Amino acid sequence: MQFFKQRRKQTNKENVPAMEREHKQPEAVVLSADITQNIQTLQTIYENCCDVVFRSFRIGGEVNATILYIDGLVNVEQLNIAVLPSLMTKQAAEATTLASFLKESLPVSSLTTVQTVAECIEQLSSGSCVLLIDKQPEAVALSIAKWEKRSLEEPTGEGVIRGPREGFTESISTNLSLLRRKLKSPKLKTKAKTFGTYTQTTVVVTYIDGLASETLLEEVEVRLSRIDVDGIFETSYIEELIEDNPYSLFPQVINTERPDVVAANLLEGRVAILQDGTPFALIVPASFYSLLQSSEDYYQRHAISTMIRWLRYLFLLVSLLLPSLYVAVLTFHQEMVPTTLLLTMAASRELIPFPALVEALIMEIVFEALREAGVRLPKQAGAAVSIVGALVIGQAAVQAGIVSAPMIMVVALTGIASFTIPRYAAGIALRMLRFPMILLAGSLGLLGVMLGLLLILIHMATLRSFGVPYLSPMAPMQWEEMKDVLVRVPLWKQNKRPRLTGTKNRTRQAPNQKPDPLEGDDQLSKGGQS
Amino acid sequence: MKRAIICFVVSISCFLLSGCWDRTELNDLALVTGIGIDQKGKEIELTAQLVVPKKLGAGASMGGNNSGSSGGATIVRSGTGKTLADAIAHLQEKLPRRLFWGHVKVIVFGEKAAKAGIRAHMDFLSRNPQTRLRSNVLVSDKTAKSVLELLPPIEQSSAEVLRELSNSQILMNITLKDVLQMLSGETGAAALPMVTLLPIEKEKTPLETIAYIDRTAIFKGDRMIGSIGDKLTRGALWIRNEIEQANITVSLKGAEGKITSTIIRANTKLIPSYKNGRWKMTIDITSRDDVLLNATNLSLYNEKHIHQLEKALAQATIERVNATLKKVQKEMHADIFGFADVIHRKYPKQWNRIKNRWDDIFPEIEVKVKANVVVQRPGMNTTPQGIPEDEVKK
Amino acid sequence: MNTAGVLFGSIVVVVLIFLLELPRFRRAEKKEKTVFLVLLALGMALAVVLIYFPDVPGPTQLVHYIFEPLARVFKLE
């Protein structure tokens, strides 16, 4: 596929001369039959780790054994009540083989035998207990992990009025279970990988077999395989390492904390990347319009969703252009404003010491600062500083004659407009772009605004996200796809999957599902009720 | 990284370079709402009516403590020079702010200036990229300055007053574009609305009187040759098919009192004809009216009375049109009705032959006026109100 | 605008183009490098000529000279 022609050179990694990255050599050691040696090896590895517990005991009072676990990751209660007693009882020694004994009498569902020190460490980190037994060249890992985690909550970043209210949490297994509960088909594939030399973070690539195209999957694999970092704490790390244009302001990947969004996108043939430790999942490929869609668009009535989408597109332009248009009109094209309005503006600007351009810049920067402060401030103080604070400051600034009243309106409207964009990442990109736009408007008026707009469009037209043109389906035009961009057509008309991602299996549902009581065999509407 | 720095430096320097050039702050503009052009001896005097936002702001934002000084939001400044551009340059010298012509509503010519010719001024006004082709053009019976100086009690500026009056379509409504079209058209004549100053009332300052449109200035070529009053103007509007609002009052035979009707829709057709080397023009007027006032004792539910009324109305219209024709066609010889265009459209070949002699031919054209008035509704009353039932003539 | 300013400006433009394209320039083939440099030099030379002799007849005059007789035939004025 020609989209992927710019596949990155793999040479980068080899060029680096055997980096001083810590080698995994000591852990590659195979466990020996001597338990003391094993314990010693592990103790040196876990030197100065107070949370690693070594508990020695005898199985059935005869065989030396040690159980290792990391405090806080393991269900100690189960260990105390179920595992240790059954190991310590007499019968243990009477069993024919150790393996059969463990299988028969340990009340733990998942048992793994491990051969190497490295595996031991991996099991310990993921919350298993490792059981070392004397004279055995292998250990047994009992997975009785349990750690504190957040319960399911409504995602705060993507609220809906109608729609499922559960969001992802920081635990990957919970997230996968949420997803699995929505897509019960075995075609939902989840491929795990581990990233981060130190963090050893689990990253899961999920897709639906038969819907996601192989080229896309392959591309995701290739890009992920290039990642070699020491730690990953958020999917944004992955995003930054796999996106197409690292310099762009625009997000080229959708991030969401809603399982329903991920599930719906998987059904359109996209690929999702989940990561342990963060509620945010990545979805690729993204197009600009997919960033302007909210999951609720599909849960509300279609006509209303269509209108709300248009409103969103309008306010997208407002959030990008309003301050620059204001500056351009006020300093270059005064004839455009109706006379009465212009006179009102002139009257309110009469005592303002700054040029309109400076005024706009000051106020926009103040607004951004207030927004940022609102996010960072402790919750108790945050509310006071937010919009209310802005309004109070604005009112005072107008009365003091520092800023004109129309400017405050423009800034407030711009700020609000940028929040109508459902994806925060896209909204903030446009908010940042309005600063260069204001500067352009201040130097070339509407011409400058247009040139700036063209530059942004050129950039967007050049962008691709995993082979999909960023502006599709607008450009390149796919009229068929506009049903989910210009409008949101009713569900019974969305019979085909999007062309760019769902090429493998185009048909989404049975045709002719438009409800039509008079045509169908609906008993009630035929007047057949007695 | 290096490229980022270069891009940043370049964009910043571009921005700094362009700081001056065409950027003008609103605070540095003098907003002109009306232009007056007068002839002072050999020189042109240009009067600009400027809005002072400071005075507006006092009324608008500070809570109306001194908003009583109504109409004081405009001032008038003049400059003189050999040409209009010269005069503007002189005017600009006297002002701390840059003149801004983008909001010019009206252009007023003093009578003297109009008589001296307006072509050069028109050229300037349409050449300037700031002025609007939609500005209304008027002629003042005194100086243009005296009109713009007025401080109207209702509107913000006298320019606004004149524009509203023009747009109300009772008399002529002529924009800069229309003037340009008339001047460069085949007719060689133009008609512009004319402003009259009302005499000053007692106990009022001279600036508190009002100006209103009640005449029409007739131009031949680009010079004003005379003017006609409001009645004749109506006649002209009838012929030009521009009548929008008009009341016609007639009295009927055999009844005392008068009936006034108002025009709902009117249409005029000019039909030229050419026979034996003579040009004839038929003016065919059709109008639909409603009765507005009935001071007679006639019941308008009688068809006979309606016919009578219709005839009387038609007659009144014809008389009005004829009066206008007499004055404008026969005395002034100015084709403000667009006869030339009509003939040109209908008889393009013959037109090319008579084009150069049009000034001689126009006064000789025989004009026949036909009017057809249909009264549609009697208003809210059936029989006349306020008289006993038996006095009503059924 | 004064000539020195324009001259300085065009030098800045040429240098900027060169700097901006430097990464691509390094990777390019020899032929492309030559074409790139020749085009830039042409531009600079033309800029200098235009700055000092702004009225030097250009392509427009040439074309006009060739085709004007035809225009006269069709009486386009």
Add this chain to the structure above:
Amino acid sequence: MEKGKISALQLAMMMYPAIIATAILLVPAITAHHAKQDMWLSPIWAAFTGAITVWIAIRLHEYYPKQTAIEYSAQIAGKWFGNIIGFVFLFFYLHASGIIVREYGEFIIGNFFIRTPLLFIMGSMILVCAFAVRGGVEVVARLSEVAVPVVIVVIALFVIMLIPDMEIKNMFPIFEHGILPSLKGAIIPQSWFSECFLIAFLLPYVANQQDGKKYALFSVVAICLTLVMVNFTVLFVLGNITARFVYPVMSAVRYISIADFLEHLEAFVMAIWVAGAFLKIAVFYYVLVLSTAQWLRLTDYRLIVFPIGFLILLFGNWAAPNVMELSHFLGTSTPFYLNTVQTVIPLLLLLGAKWRHRGKKA
């Protein structure tokens, strides 16, 4: 060299602004000067040239489906002579781009930014275009798809908003002096239509070749209809003074007034028009850069984008000393110039190609 692919629809979308953008500004005045009240008819005559040029380009394309005009002229006319034809094209497109940029600059400065230096206005536009051209044919095509609908909507709005001020009587008498004035008025617009030859450079990159012909002709019709609409509007509004304005459309836009509020939209219309002009310059610029690279047999054209942009800027400055001379040039010798390069030379090439392929096809 160019690996991108465009669709036939995108081709049409690129052609439309490539002709409309400047045609809509200058042509109505020149047409009105010759054709008076028959000016609305001229674009229809003019469109024939467009159709012929498109036909020539498509026939040539059928002979050499994978090559642009530069490449096949070397094949048809031989290496030495073909290179000369290639150079004529190069020079023409450089000169034409310069003139277009100059027209753009003069329009912007004459109407809006009187004190801003011409070089700055032209330079900023060329810079923006250069970024688009570096993105390749796909980017230019996508930008047209985004911008052209907006341009069309704004033109339609402009017509609709002027309806209250239209006077249909302005178009009479039709054919006052016969059909000749309207034909004469068509000479200038038809040369604009000959710019359709641009498709000869873009057709090899069209993915659905079969539809190329259909969409190219469709585009010619759309351009023709737009010009007719615009001419009608200008004629109805301005009447006999149309020819007296340098940019009649802009003067008509100035006249728009709806409810005392929607007034003076010219700056807004200018901004949208700039998008159209951008596309026109970008398409010409792209063709110029691509042809230069092909003529010199380079492997990549991206490196020469900026140097050529600098040359275009200089040519724009060099094109004419002032607007009057530019208008005079555009009104007199331009049509013959444009037609010679874009219609006559391709026609000769087509004859040559026929001769070379004689007897090959049944």
